[in-house]
Amino acid sequence: GFPEALVRGMRSGFLSDQDYHHxxxxxxxxxxxxxxxxxxxxxxxxxxxxxxxxxxxxxxTEKLVTDFNYLRANAVEPLGKFMDFITYEYMIENVMLLxxxxxxxxxxxxxxxxxxPLGMFKESTMRTIPTFEANARGYAELYEVxxxxxxxxxxxxxxxxxxxxxxxxxxxxxNVLEEVQIEILKHSLMxxxxxxxxxxxxxxxxxxxxxxxxxxxxxxxxxxxxITLNSFGTPLNDPTMRxxxxxxxxxxxxxxxxxxxxxxxxxxxxxxxxxxxxxxxIYRTIFDKFLNLSxxxxxxxxxxxRKEVHLCEL
Amino acid sequence: MMMMLQQAMSWGDVLMGIDPHSYAxxxxxxxxxxxxxxxxxxxxxxxxxxxxAAVKAPRIRSKNLISIIFCEAVAIYGVIMAIxxxxxxxxxxxxxxxxxxxxxxxxxxxxASGLTVGLSNLACGICVGITGSGCAxxxxxxxxxxxxxxxxxxxxxxxxxxxxxxxxxxxxDGSFQ
Numbered sequence: 458g459f460p461e462a463l464v465r466g467m468r469s470g471f472l473s474d475q476d477y478h479h480x481x482x483x484x485x486x487x488x489x490x491x492x493x494x495x496x497x498x499x500x501x502x503x504x505x506x507x508x509x510x511x512x513x514x515x516x517x518t519e520k521l522v523t524d525f526n527y528l529r530a531n532a533v534e535p536l537g538k539f540m541d542f543i544t545y546e547y548m549i550e551n552v553m554l555l556x557x558x559x560x561x562x563x564x565x566x567x568x569x570x571x572x573x574p575l576g577m578f579k580e581s582t583m584r585t586i587p588t589f590e591a592n593a594r595g596y597a598e599l600y601e602v603x604x605x606x607x608x609x610x611x612x613x614x615x616x617x618x619x620x621x622x623x624x625x626x627x628x629x630x631x632n633v634l635e636e637v638q639i640e641i642l643k644h645s646l647m648x649x650x651x652x653x654x655x656x657x658x659x660x661x662x663x664x665x666x667x668x669x670x671x672x673x674x675x676x677x678x679x680x681x682x683x684i685t686l687n688s689f690g691t692p693l694n695d696p697t698m699r700x701x702x703x704x705x706x707x708x709x710x711x712x713x714x715x716x717x718x719x720x721x722x723x724x725x726x727x728x729x730x731x732x733x734x735x736x737x738x739i740y741r742t743i744f745d746k747f748l749n750l751s752x753x754x755x756x757x758x759x760x761x762x763r764k765e766v767h768l769c770e771l
Numbered sequence: 772m773m774m775m776l777q778q779a780m781s782w783g784d785v786l787m788g789i790d791p792h793s794y795a796x797x798x799x800x801x802x803x804x805x806x807x808x809x810x811x812x813x814x815x816x817x818x819x820x821x822x823x824a825a826v827k828a829p830r831i832r833s834k835n836l837i838s839i840i841f842c843e844a845v846a847i848y849g850v851i852m853a854i855x856x857x858x859x860x861x862x863x864x865x866x867x868x869x870x871x872x873x874x875x876x877x878x879x880x881x882x883a884s885g886l887t888v889g890l891s892n893l894a895c896g897i898c899v900g901i902t903g904s905g906c907a908x909x910x911x912x913x914x915x916x917x918x919x920x921x922x923x924x925x926x927x928x929x930x931x932x933x934x935x936x937x938x939x940x941x942x943x944d945g946s947f948q
Contacts, residue, residue, distance in 0.1 A: 458816070458904075462823025465908055470827065 460532050467524050470497035522574045535661060541608060542654045547576025548609050549650060553643045578607055612649040616642065641706065644684055648708040651677050655710045672768045677711035679761040682740065685721050685730060712737060739764070791870060791878025791947070795860045798885030799853050802938075805889030806849020809896025813842035817903035824911035831910045834917055838903025841928045845896040848935045852888040855939065856881050859946055873948045880945030884938040891934025898927040 476496060483489045486508045493499050501516035529540045551572040558568040651673055658669040684706050704722040708714070713721065720733035734740045743760045817838045825832050859881055902924045909916035 458819040459823040462820045462908055462911070463826060466824060466827025466911060469912055 460528060460536060463528055472496060525575060544575050545609055545650055547573040549646045551576045557639055612646045615649050616645045644706040647680060648706060651708045652710055674711040675765055675768055677708040678713045681707045681713055681718060681721060689726055791874045794878035795881040798882035799856045801889040802856060802885035803849050803853040806892035807846050809893035810842050810846035813896035813900025814839055816900035820904035821907040824907045828911035831907060835907045835910060838906055838924060841899045841924055842896055845892045845931045848931050849892050852935055852938055856885055856942055861947055871948050877945035877947045880942050884942035887941060888934050888938040892931045895928060895931035899924055902927050
């Protein structure tokens with residue numbers, strides 16, 4: 458019906474290989490503008506006196522957001538819910554940005570300008586988020602006052618329940634974690650969000666499940682590996698912390714669940730991580746490259762991103 | 772028959788007991804009603820895709836109205852058939868008090884004819900609707916696809932025509948005494 462036709466139209470508006478080929482042959486910014494004029498991006502860049510990468514990115518994001526909102530306005534359930542799930546990811550990122558920004562003491566207006574447009578809350582909500590403290594009590598207050606009305610409220614609720622139950626055990630190490638608390642919050646929220654999205658897609662069944670579930674699994678695995686990698690050398694890597702805190706951050710979906718995650722929760726350096734990934738050939742190849750090449754030639758994030766894009770293209 | 776309670780009633784008695792005029796009236800209702808359902812469904816399917824695809828590719832608007840016209844034709848078949856059947860549907864000469872064989876035949880003929888036309892137009896309308904929707908989407912991507920998919924639609928709309936032909940032959944002989 459109507460949304461399907463809209464999506465097809467938007468899909469055919471993507472820049473093709475030929476467009477990119479022409480763009481690489483341009484010598485000046487004027488040429489680039491001329492080449493873009495015939496595509497869907499032409500309207501955005503037409504009136505710019507100078508074209509910088511930043512402006513290009515802004516215009517492209519604007520176009521994405523406009524198209525996304527148009528489609529969302531015309532979508533019926535369950536497409537509407539699916540599209541909302543996509544925005545939750547950006548909402549979580551925005552909340553994290555605002556919280557992190559307050560810790561470093563930046564201006565609220567600057568932070569709001571940097572938020573991703575697909576995950577915006579109401580203006581008033583955005584302004585009150587930075588006023589909360591970045592500790593456990595602050596988060597509880599933040600939730601009760603602001604976030605309970607937003608769609609990401611349930612994820613906060615689950616996170617707060619989990620730390621409330623563990624507070625008696627981990628109370629004495631809470632001070633150690635003051636700096637990493639934000640990261641842990643973000644990873645926990647992402648884990649809950651990914652699981653929710655995964656089960657939603659599964660319940661829709663059919664082609665949605667076939668295509669979305671591998672993508673979400675790959676994302677979950679990538680998060681798990683990244684968490685493990687980034688935790689080497691931080692307090693999170695102590696044997697006591699590993700079992701309780703780090704393991705809680707791994708999502709319970711994906712190829713690595715449950716056997717791989719068991720192995721991952723026991724490693725504490727790169728070599729052991731490589732050994733743990735032996736059973737999963739795809740991740741093993743990526744990780745081998747990471748171990749053998751220097752960071753200049755190879756970035757593990759790029760590899761994962763490439764794999765995810767490949768899955769999305771199918 | 773109401774007085775012969777000792778005798779067991781069979782389904783045949785029930786069906787023959789219904790007045791032929793009501794069969795004929797139902798036949799007319801099916802002819803027009805089901806045809807319009809099929810045409811409306813088809814136009815809804817095609818129209819939604821047409822409007823959506825025209826957002827990004829406005830050139831397809833005029834050509835793809837042909838798909839809508841094919842769906843509309845289905846409803847027109849239903850109207851024509853209903854009018855033909857209505858002309859046969861009269862109260863007869865009103866002279867005889869009992870229902871004759873001729874009346875039964877007329878009632879059944881008009882009923883069946885109406886059902887034939889109605890059901891085949893229902894299917895035809897939905898078929899042309901789905902195909903027309905695909906035609907609009909394909910045309911938006913690639914202009915050369917339009918004529919080829921139109922052929923599929925023409926085959927689809929022939930189905931309604933088959934129903935009308937058979938319906939006319941079915942009801943040809945029926946007339947109330």
